[in-house]
Amino acid sequence: MDFPDMLASSIHDIKNSLGVVSNNLAILIGDPETKFSDPQRACLLQHEVQRVNNNLIQLLNLYKLGENALMLDICEHQVEDLLEEVVVNNEAICKSLGVTLDYGCDPELSGYFDLELLRGVLESTIGNAQRYATSRIHLDAKYKDDYLVIQVEDDGAGFPPELLKVTGIGHHMIQMLNVSGRTRLGLLFAEKISRLHRTKERTGFIRIENGCTLGGGCFQIWLP
Amino acid sequence: MADALFAQKKFLVVDDFADMRSLLRGILYAIEAQHVDLAANGSEALTRMSKKRYDVVLCDYNLGPGKDGQQLLEEARHRELLGIDSIFIMVTAENAREMVMAAVEYFPDSYLTKPFTAELLRTRLRKLFDKKANLSNVNRALTTKNYARAISELDQLMVTSPKYKADYQKLKADICIRAMRYDKALRIYQDVLSVRDLSWAHLGVGKVQFLQKKYAQAESTLKELIEHDRTLTEAYDYLARAQLAQSRYSEAEKTLDDATKISPRGFQRQVMLAEVATANGEPEKAETAYRKAISVGKQSMKMQPAIHAGLAKALAANGRHTEALEVAGRISRNFPSHPQAQLYQATTTVLVKSDEGDEEGAAKALEGVEKAMKNLDPASISANMGLELVKTYAKLGHKDKASEVLHTVVANNHDDDIFIAEVKSACTNLDLGEIDDASINNIQQNVVKTNNKGVQLIQQGQFDQAIELLHQAADGLPGNRTVNLNAAKALILKMQKQGAKHEELQQVRAYVDRVRHNGPEDWRLIEVTNQLQKLVPTD
Incomplete structure (x- = not known):
């Protein structure tokens, strides 16, 4: 396994962890019982998580593109x-x-x-x-x-x-x-x-x- | 924004993570859904779907061990657990590219990439409900395989709602292929290509050429397409089929190697690769591919006893006879409701034991074959099973029985070029005396000749002669769908001209039953049964 492959599989791992963060955050924000001292910050967190997620998807796609494995439809x-x-x-x-x-x-x-x-x-x-x-x-x-x-x-x-x-x-x-x-x-x-x-x-x-x-x-x- | 539309709909959420299920339920409540059920895996989802008609299924692709989302969708559609207006949305972690591009029988209505917001789901669902309502008549026609009706409904839609003409055109071409109206499908693809160079339309052209048996043309179309679009795995699949139909096994293997490198999860592709590697005398590669196919397709309805039998034979060829016998011995247990499972178990055991040099054990296992055969209608023996029997009999020196089965199975499947090529390749390794490529061609040609002569007589209006000829052929080949359907058509045409008789109607029904028994999926049945229903007996 060379470095790009390792990188690609790490990205999968990071994406999964990020999914857990993102889902739990969404549950907290969506739950009317949750009391944030500053709800704005919770939204900013969600925004950043979304951005990291987009970046990871882009990295994966760029990796696939480099490997000639990106499917185009x-x-x-x-x-x-x-x-x-x-x-x-x-x-x-x-x-x-x-x-x-x-x-x-x-x-x-x-x-x-x-x-x-x-x-x-x-x-x-x-x-x-x-x-x-x-x-x-x-x-x-x-x-x-x-x-x-x-x-x-x-x-x-x-x-x-x-x-x-x-x-x-x-x-x-x-x-x-x-x-x-x-x-x-x-x-x-x-x-x-x-x-x-x-x-x-x-x-x-x-x-x-x-x-x-x-x-x-x-x-x-x-x-x- | 209140949305009465979703309040009345029934939703099912399928996800293996409890947190994710409640998150998705939360999203659905946020868009004013009121009826939301949850399922943690594929089998729980199928149970729920068999008890309640859901309007929307929101299903994660990864469902842990057990079925994945695509296998769940296939089984649900196959068992008709989803209504024609139901919406199935596949939720995926990354983009759904590989799934979208895979050669699958049933596509979800939509894909959603995680994470997504309630607002996106609301917008998407509204569009999907509109689209389903638009296509309602088309889908209704498709469920009864009334392709002509589906096509005319689509033609109307293209006039009344031209906005989605591109989608309708694609669907129409697809339906034309299913209805075997290849020229019509080809025209649609060419129309699309005259405006814009698009891979899916080139693929369509290649597919049609393959189905029209213009293998060399299909090959050049698909090769050129792959040259420009290296990741289009479906193009590789059809290219491999075109190469197989021309008995070019090593080239087909290379094509499948390339495709499995791009997408190793394709079940059918791994099976094809395993079979080709077997034919090319590479049992180790065959074993790997069979194992992959079995692991990918473990939970799929498409898993067949033949694939387990294939693995057992590859193991035997690799000298691992004990393991091979274990795999063979589990076939009927693994496929408890498959009509040919016992027979596969028996033939595989014979072949493995014989390969091991255990002649006595093989002869004893052959008794199991004879026993399993007694429970089967010979006309219902599939092409693949037939070939297994030929190999089994040949291996134990029963040349007469081997060539008898060979005649039947070739004659019953005379128009399947890939299968005929497989038979020829298998026969070169079997000691079957006078049977060679030429004699196999001969069997095939005899059926073609009789069939063509029958069709010609019908066209000339000489119904009695046509009926006589095709009746005899159909009785001789009860497992040949083409011949039986043509015999039915000849009688129908005669009755349309000269009035219907009870006795002849009965005869047509007998032909139809035979075809239905051997291939309930055969689209050609619809045309014949529709015409049959319109005939009223005059006697």
Whole structure:
């Protein structure tokens, strides 16, 4: 067993332990008998647990990708169904953080993607945005230049400038992991996943910029 | 947000951890569910489901020892413990990728990755109830195997709710395959591919080509697909089948090796690998694969006595005869309600003892074979069992009996190319005198010829001649479903033109009963019984 395999099986173990933490926390929070001195902190804990969980899933998927063992299941899906689900799944946490989370999307919009992988990308991007948003996170999807563009933006301070220089170019992404500040793993994962989506002529990519419509960080995944 | 929708529904939560069960129940109460039952494992869940119709089953994939979530789903659907409008949600720890991509008969209606919130479950359930309501007529038609009806309902849905056209198209192609309307299925896949290059549609094309027996075409389609999508294990499965049907055993083994490396949990795949390794003379590899299959499929309804028999023979080939006899000796106990279990136990014991050099013991065990045979209708002997019998008789030098069974089993399964290839491969290792590939082809061709001649006579309107020919063939081969169905069809067509007679209706029912007895799952029965019901006797 080499190091990556050991790492992968450790991740499984950590994930299981985390599951116990997460479930018990959820039971405590959900139980009206529980008296927290500061309920806000309990919610933040839950939020962090969720983030660690997302990170572990991403690590596992990146490991599988490296081993050529990541299964890809690209089908046509309704985009609104996905946006609605990730928004409702994060609503409670956002509320406790004092952040509004909403989405805008043509109900007829459909696209070709791997549903669960893209869900992972959006969950972790929202998880990131939650840390930096001042009061709002907004999701949006539309077609641009024949690509399906799903965008997650917030009204926080935005991405640090050194990050903005390197997006969209695969191998530079690794270097980003050395840049301190925002969690890079999520972006690395998003970048890899975007590239798995391709047609004969075109390949998906991600783009990050600042100040789209809300003035903060703006993440986009472009899918052919 | 009050939700009267969930208040009336009956929920079942299946999870092996008590904490998790109460957490899930809490989530359900949070979305205003009122009727929530809990089960700690697969068998408890099945007991509950047999007593109460649940609208929603929320089931964890990992259920500890015993059945896993997928095996529970398969048994529940098979035993019709889930209504057509019931929703089964599989809860998984990571993404459900491997499960989604596996070649399984029944898919859950949805997957949820832990942890998830009450709000997500609420949104998902609302959509699922809508979707089920939309597909209600389609699913109703499917439960009675009325494929034509299911397809026309889907065609209507694509017009009335085009939003989910992509899902409906996929489902329609799937139903066309089940109904053996291969050209129609192929057209759907090609339509999809004309818009977008999608792996599942390429896989569909390969599947159809395989089923149409265009093996070389299927092979090139699937190889190209695998080239682009290395992790699509189902493509490997069909590629291996196409290679087996062309008697290319070592290539099939390589294909299955690659697939089991990607996904070792596939039960059917391990069984295939074990069988191929046996045919290729690699008993050690066969033993490993049989053991894996038995451990993965231990709790599955798909476990068969043939797989235990296979393990016993692999053990014998590896020189471990005592262990082999133990495995063989437990077959009837392991499969108490399987009609052919005793026979498998007996034939395996003969083969193991004979391999060990214990001729006396083998001859004695053969008496067990004869005894088990007396309790069985010869027409109901499966292809695999038939081949076991051939090997058993041949091994003990009963050439006449071996070739008699061989004739019957080849003639009864003349249109199963993978099986015919297996028979040929087995015969090269058996001393059966004049039986070789050519004579096996001959048996096969004779059935094909008679069958085709019958169909041709029907088309020419010469019903009496067709009926005479097919009647004789069907009586000679009561276990051959194709021939019996065609004999029934010839009579039906004649009655449709010339009026129905009591005696002929009786004859059709006899053919139908034979087919139903040997293959209750055979979709072709539906068409014949539907036509039969429309005939009113005139005499």
